[in-house]
Amino acid sequence: MNKMKVLIVDDEHAIRRFLRTSLAAHGYDVHEAATGEDAILQAVNVQPDLIILDLGLPDINGIQVTKRIREWAKTPIVILSVQDQDSDKIEALDAGADDYLTKPFSVGELMARLRVAMRHTFQSEPKPLFEVDGLRVDLAARRVTCRGEEIQLTPTEYDLLRVMIQNAGRVMTHQQLLKEVRGAGYQTETHLLRVHMSNLRRKLEVDPTNPQYISTEPGVGYRLSVDS
Structure with a gap:
């Protein structure tokens, strides 16, 4: 080998x-x-x-x-x-x-x-199903379940989660996330990103102040866990 x-x-x-x-x-x-x-x-x-x-x-x-x-x-x-x-x-x-x-x-x-x-x-081709420690996202069906319960996300919240899944384990900067989700004209709107990320965590995390799935890289961006 x-x-x-x-x-x-x-x-x-x-x-x-x-x-x-x-x-x-x-x-x-x-x-x-x-x-x-x-x-x-x-x-x-x-x-x-x-x-x-x-x-x-x-x-x-x-x-x-x-x-x-x-x-x-x-x-x-x-x-x-x-x-x-x-x-x-x-x-x-x-x-x-x-x-x-x-x-x-x-x-x-x-x-x-x-x-x-x-x-x-x-991972040259994105897999249609992402699973990590109780979180399950069917990208083909746009269906999110967490600890067995279906989670209703807004379109922006889902797009944030989808982009982070496509880059799971990597640090995504605020600017990268905003560009992917909202477009190039929104790359300075970090306050909007914080609001959407806070709402997403509140729906997914047991304790949003001590997140299991989405960790903060202070001053830089966010990282989606790949450890189960």
């Missing part, structure tokens, strides 16, 4: 060495790049299954690398950076990154994020 190929892009040798050792121990075939231009070249030549990308590179930054790769590839990209401002996370996710993890990080969390990114990529 072929190993998953992962490309590590970071200008710090110590970080690359640590990631190389950790990923190799988990069965990955590891490749490395220290600059953005080399990352793009290796993305073409190696065709990795997954890319771990730092934002602060010595030539072009990680945002530019992400945008360049997204012009021709859907390879999962997980950002790993010391930059922890919400604006940095939003910019990276809107550029096409699949997830964002700030340094320092635990190996366990990194591996979990990589599994989610890979799982989403292999």
Whole structure:
């Protein structure tokens, strides 16, 4: 069985060495790049299954690398950076990154994020039925049941849930959700999104203040759980 190929892009040798050792121990075939231009070249030549990308590179930054790769590839990209401002996370996710993890990080969390990114990529065709821990959504019939009871959602609430299901496990920024659900002209209407998300949680969650299905990424957006 072929190993998953992962490309590590970071200008710090110590970080690359640590990631190389950790990923190799988990069965990955590891490749490395220290600059953005080399990352793009290796993305073409190696065709990795997954890319771990730092934002602060010595030539072009990680945002530019992400945008360049997204012009021709859907390879999962997980950002790993010391930059922890919400604006940095939003910019990276809107550029096409699949997830964002700030340094320092635990190996366990990194591996979990990589599994989610890979799982989403292999779902080339959306499944008509989504199920996770008591929540069941039949996308073909537009029918939502939770803990055995049918849930009535407004069209906007359903569209929010549908978009999050199509991106289950990934962080969706406020702007991405608004664009998908309401259109490009509504991308600044984050207060509307909060209202609709609050109503959706109230209908789905046992305790909306401690959500089981839809978690908040503070200042960035939301993530739909894929853990049952």
